[in-house]
Each structure stands twice: as C-alpha cells, then as structure tokens.
Amino acid sequence: MTGWEQVYHIGPAVTLLGGAGVVLLADMILPRGRAPFALLTLLVLALAAGWAIWHANTGTTGPSFDGAVVTDRFALFFIFLFIAATAAVTIASTDWVKKLDLSAEYYALLLVAAGSMSLLVQGNDLILIFVALETTALVQYVLVGLTRRDRSAEAGIKYLISGAVAAGLMIYGFAFLFGTTGATSLDGIASFVQAGHEEARLPLTLGFVLVAAGFGFKMALVPFHGWAPDVYQGGPTPIISFLSVASKAGGFAIALRLFYTGLGGSETFISEDWAMMFGVLAVASMLFGNIAALVQTDLRRLLGYSSIAQAGNIAIGLAAVSTGSTLGPSGVMFFLATYVATNLGAFFAVIAISQRIGSYEIGDYAGLIRRSPMLAAILMLCLLSLTGIPPTAGFIAKIYIFNSAVQAGEQWLIVLVAVAVVNTAVSAYYYLRLARTMIVDDAKDEMTFRPTLSMQVVLVFAAVTVIFVGLVPAPLISAAQRAAETLQIQ
Amino acid sequence: MTVDLAHYLAVSGIIFGIGVAIALSKRNVVAVLMGIELMLNASNLAFLAFSRFSGAFQDGTEPLAGHTFVVFVLTVAAAEAAVALAMAVLIYRRRETVDLDRISVLRW
Numbered sequence: 037m038t039g040w041e042q043v044y045h046i047g048p049a050v051t052l053l054g055g056a057g058v059v060l061l062a063d064m065i066l067p068r069g070r071a072p073f074a075l076l077t078l079l080v081l082a083l084a085a086g087w088a089i090w091h092a093n094t095g096t097t098g099p100s101f102d103g104a105v106v107t108d109r110f111a112l113f114f115i116f117l118f119i120a121a122t123a124a125v126t127i128a129s130t131d132w133v134k135k136l137d138l139s140a141e142y143y144a145l146l147l148v149a150a151g152s153m154s155l156l157v158q159g160n161d162l163i164l165i166f167v168a169l170e171t172t173a174l175v176q177y178v179l180v181g182l183t184r185r186d187r188s189a190e191a192g193i194k195y196l197i198s199g200a201v202a203a204g205l206m207i208y209g210f211a212f213l214f215g216t217t218g219a220t221s222l223d224g225i226a227s228f229v230q231a232g233h234e235e236a237r238l239p240l241t242l243g244f245v246l247v248a249a250g251f252g253f254k255m256a257l258v259p260f261h262g263w264a265p266d267v268y269q270g271g272p273t274p275i276i277s278f279l280s281v282a283s284k285a286g287g288f289a290i291a292l293r294l295f296y297t298g299l300g301g302s303e304t305f306i307s308e309d310w311a312m313m314f315g316v317l318a319v320a321s322m323l324f325g326n327i328a329a330l331v332q333t334d335l336r337r338l339l340g341y342s343s344i345a346q347a348g349n350i351a352i353g354l355a356a357v358s359t360g361s362t363l364g365p366s367g368v369m370f371f372l373a374t375y376v377a378t379n380l381g382a383f384f385a386v387i388a389i390s391q392r393i394g395s396y397e398i399g400d401y402a403g404l405i406r407r408s409p410m411l412a413a414i415l416m417l418c419l420l421s422l423t424g425i426p427p428t429a430g431f432i433a434k435i436y437i438f439n440s441a442v443q444a445g446e447q448w449l450i451v452l453v454a455v456a457v458v459n460t461a462v463s464a465y466y467y468l469r470l471a472r473t474m475i476v477d478d479a480k481d482e483m484t485f486r487p488t489l490s491m492q493v494v495l496v497f498a499a500v501t502v503i504f505v506g507l508v509p510a511p512l513i514s515a516a517q518r519a520a521e522t523l524q525i526q
Numbered sequence: 527m528t529v530d531l532a533h534y535l536a537v538s539g540i541i542f543g544i545g546v547a548i549a550l551s552k553r554n555v556v557a558v559l560m561g562i563e564l565m566l567n568a569s570n571l572a573f574l575a576f577s578r579f580s581g582a583f584q585d586g587t588e589p590l591a592g593h594t595f596v597v598f599v600l601t602v603a604a605a606e607a608a609v610a611l612a613m614a615v616l617i618y619r620r621r622e623t624v625d626l627d628r629i630s631v632l633r634w
Contacts, residue, residue: 163591163594166598166599167598174606174609189613190617194626197559197562197610200562204546204566207569212572214577215572215592
C-alpha cells in the first residue's frame with residue numbers, strides 16, 4: 037500500500053485539521069460577525085465521523101505509514117468519543133462565544149485539538165505519539181488563555197508550565213525506551229520486551245516511569261495533578277468542560293496503547309511493575325482528590341478535584357492487567373465513555389446556571405430546584421452518576437472497572453478495590469451535599485430561569501445518555517470489549 | 527580512553543537534572559522555560575547517543591529513528607517556547623511581573 041491510499045487511514049484526523057483551516061479561511065472571507073462558524077464546525081465534525089464510520093464498516097483497518105499509524109477499533113472508539121465531545125461543546129458554547137472576539141480561532145482550535153487527538157490514538161510509534169500529544173497540549177494551553185482576561189491568562193501559563201515539565205519528563209522516558217529497545221515503533225518495543233530481556237529491566241522501568249509522568253499530567257493523576265484545580269477555576273468554563281473529558285480520554289487512550297501494546301501486554305516480565313505503579317497512582321489520586329474536594333466552596337474547583345479522584349478510579353483498569361483478558365482495558369474505555377457524557381452534562385448545567393446567577397459558589401446554588409427545575413435535575417443526575425449510584429451510567433462503569441480488578445485475582449488489586457469503595461463513600465458526601473443544597477436550602481432569589489435552546493439540546497442529550505447507558509449498558513460494553521481486543525498483540 | 531555511550535548518558539543525565547532543578551525551583555517564568563529547554567535538550571543528547579551507539583542491549587544497524595526524533599523534539603520545543611513567551615508577555619502587560627509567586631489570584 038503506497039501513496040494516497042495511506043492517507044485514507046488518517047482520514048478523520050485530516051478532515052478535522054483541514055476543517056480548522058477552512059474555519060479560519062471563512063473568517064477572512066465572510067463579513068465580520070456573520071459567519072456561521074458553529075455550523076461549519078459541526079459540518080466538519082460530521083464529515084470526520086462519517087469517515088470513521090466508513091472505516092468501521094468496510095474494515096479498512098490495519099497499519100499504514102510503515103506501521104507508524106494503525107487504524108483499529110480501539111482508535112475508532114476514541115475518535116468517535118472525541119468527535120462527540122467536541123460536537124457537544126461546540127453546541128453548548130454558542131452563547132458564550134458571542135462575547136468572545138476570537139470566535140473563529142476558538143472553533144479552529146477545538147477542531148485542531150480533536151484532530152490531533154484522533155491522530156494520537158492512531159499512533160503506533162513514539163515519534164507520532166510525541167508530536168500528536170504535544171500538538172494537543174499546545175492547543176489546549178492557548179484555549180485556556182483564550183479570553184486573555186487576568187484569570188484565564190494565569191490559568192493558561194500555569195497549565196503550560198506544568199505541562200511542559202511533564203512533557204520534558206516524558207520525552208526523556210521515550211529516549212530510554214528507544215535506547216533500550218532500539219526501536220521507536222510500539223511493535224518493535226513489544227517484540228524486544230516479549231523476548232524477555234530481563235537485564236534491561238532497569239532502563240525500561242526508568243523509561244516507563246518517566247513516560248507515566250507525561251501521561252499522568254494529561255489524566256490529572258496525583259502527583260501530576262497540580263494544574264487541575266487552578267485551570268478548572270481560572271479557565272473559561274466551556275473550554276474546561278472540553279479539557280476535562282478530552283484530555284483525560286486522550287491520556288488514558290495513549291497509556292493503554294503504549295503499555296498494553298508497547299510493553300507487551302500482560303505476559304511479560306515488566307507488566308507487573310507498571311501495573312503496580314498505576315495501582316499506587318490510583319490510590320494516591322483517589323485519596324487526594326476526594327479529601328481535597330470535601331472542603332471546596334467553588335464549584336469549578338470541586339469539579340477539578342473530583343476529576344482527579346475519577347482519574348484514580350479509571351487508573352484501576354490500567355492496574356488490572358494481570359488478567360490477560362480484555363476486562364481491564366475495556367473497563368477503562370467504558371468508564372471514559374460514560375465519564376464524557378456525565379462530566380459534560382454536569383459542566384454544561386453549571387455553565388447554564390452560572391450564566392444566570394453569575395456565581396460558582398456552592399452557597400449560591402441554594403434552592404435551585406425551584407428556580408430552574410430542569411437544570412437542577414440534570415445537574416443532580418450527573419452528580420449521582422459521578423458518585424456511582426444506580427440507575428446511572430456511572431454506577432455500571434464503577435462496578436465494571438472494580439470487577440476487572442477483582443477478576444485479576446491478585447491480593448493487592450483487591451485491596452485497591454476496597455480503597456476505591458471507601459473513596460466512593462467519601463465522594464458521595466460532597467456530591468450529594470451539593471444536591472442537598474439545591475433541594476433543601478432556601479433560595480436567596482426566587483426568580484426562575486431556563487437555559488437557551490442550544491444548551492437544552494446538549495443537556496437533554498447528555499442526561500438521556502447517562503440514563504440509557506445506566507439501564508441498557510450491553511451495547512456500549514460490547515463495543516468497548518471488541519475495541520479492546522484489537523489492542524492485544526496478535 | 528574512548529568516549530562511549532555511558533559518557534554521553536552521564537552528561538545527558540546531569541543536564542536533565544539541572545533542567546528539572548531549575549524548572550521546579552525558579553519563580554520567574556522565563557527562567558522556568560530555560561529549565562524546560564535544558565530538559566528537552568538533555569533528551570536530544572540521549573536520543574543521539576542511543577542512535578549513534580545503536581540499542582544498548584541489542585545488536586543491529588545504527589537506528590536512524592533517534593536522529594529523526596531529535597528533529598521533531600526541536601520543532602515542538604520551538605512551538606512551545608513561542609506559545610509560552612506569548613503568554614508571558616500577556617501576563618506582563620497586565621501585572622507588570624512574570625514572577626510565578628506573584629501571579630496568584632488563583633491558589634497554586
């Protein structure tokens with residue numbers, strides 16, 4: 037396979053990145069303030085989704101570009117996830133964008149972020165992974181600082197500096213993985229690891245620990261979480277809603293790819309080591325995130341710490357490697373899919389409420405159920421799902437990922453699940469306290485309000501997804517399992 | 527005495543350590559960026575050394591991938607510096623400082 041045929045394999049990414057250029061071009065050609073950027077963005081997203089569907093149906097899968105890119109169900113699963121998240125954020129932010137002087141740039145950057153993340157999950161070579169990861173990161177730094185207001189700029193520079201340090205650690209780790217195995221392609225690294233070079237354990241361990249630092253920053257795992265609360269509080273909320281799900285999904289996707297495919301799956305001498313490492317990171321993230329979230333009064337900071345704790349939950353799936361089955365990876369993928377719907381729903385409700393009441397303080401949310409029943413109900417549903425209470429999607433996701441760790445049958449994994457269950461109880465306190473404030477407390481202001489139409493559309497869609505996946509999880513679970521199967525080395 | 531892989535790795539490790547120390551201890555944004563630049567260049571040195579002396583644990587021809595990687599790292603470092611300095615200028619215009627301790631409307 038040569039030439040243009042290969043380009044078909046990165047079609048979704050090319051469409052999204054090219055679409056970003058088209059949006060910027062439209063900004064130059066069309067009269068100022070008249071261009072329908074949101075529609076254009078949605079059109080580009082639809083085209084990319086169509087291309088990905090074509091891949092999934094015709095089975096045009098497999099490696100391309102000398103094995104640097106791989107198109108498989110795993111990559112397509114995440115590409116659909118990124119496109120859905122980007123589309124939801126695009127629709128939800130149409131009101132917010134009106135106040136922004138850089139609206140074309142905003143949509144273009146969103147598309148670049150989605151495009152480079154699509155390329156990232158298709159990456160099967162350290163060079164491509166590095167470039168795609170850094171492109172995504174740079175776009176996200178700019179997005180956070182986009183309004184150029186005081187807090188936005190401050191959040192942007194803090195995000196950038198911690199991100200750049202994490203990237204520096206990661207690239208040093210890549211150097212060691214490359215130096216030890218003599219290959220940059222994940223297949224080459226895998227065949228080296230599977231050959232059982234026990235003498236290379238030390239440099240390999242050094243390599244993957246440093247790489248985990250870079251990925252941990254994306255996922256907001258302790259101890260690479262420092263940016264999350266500040267950026268969540270300071271950044272523009274619609275952009276943060278995108279970061280909170282897309283950055284996390286991208287980080288976990290590439291960690292799955294690198295550790296499961298690159299480091300040789302569950303059967304090698306090194307897999308126990310990195311599984312343990314993710315176990316430790318998971319416990320630290322859950323404990324720190326949940327305890328810090330207990331004392332927060334700003335809703336955005338609370339969601340920031342909650343996202344750290346949720347990253348800990350998801351990392352359990354990475355630690356549950358020793359099963360040799362696809363339970364661990366598919367658990368991560370299923371959890372991420374539900375997390376996208378749940379967290380976006382929660383964030384959109386917060387955005388819609390705060391646009392009216394002008395505050396993110398939890399105390400100002402008192403009695404919200406009487407002021408805006410729809411927004412309060414959807415926010416509460418998402419909080420229940422984040423806690424993991426049936427019949428929501430979050431409940432199934434938590435059970436599934438805990439089960440994957442228990443099935444692995446190792447002593448320390450069962451301890452890990454026990455810690456996670458205790459943490460779920462702790463998290464219920466701050467999630468449900470917010471729900472209680474909205475229902476029980478008296479409102480300071482009785483004026484009622486409703487969200488705008490575009491916001492209603494995405495809110496209802498998120499809420500329906502959360503309930504539907506909670507009641508009928510089988511289709512999504514089997515999609516995640518089939519996608520996880522392609523991750524295993526043939 | 528011949529200069530071999532271990533020497534290059536030692537130098538690279540020292541530079542990386544200095545870079546991390548600067549990035550974590552300095553409070554001036556520009557100084558932190560210099561530390562990050564050192565980290566990236568230490569990685570470049572390691573890549574080139576590994577590439578030149580082939581895999582440390584594997585025989586084979588000189589893998590050119592390491593050289594290729596360096597080109598991409600340099601490019602990304604330049605892009606990162608451009609975005610970072612733009613943000614530093616933006617912050618300086620508003621606050622007349624680029625000291626990270628004083629850029630703290632948000633808690634760290």
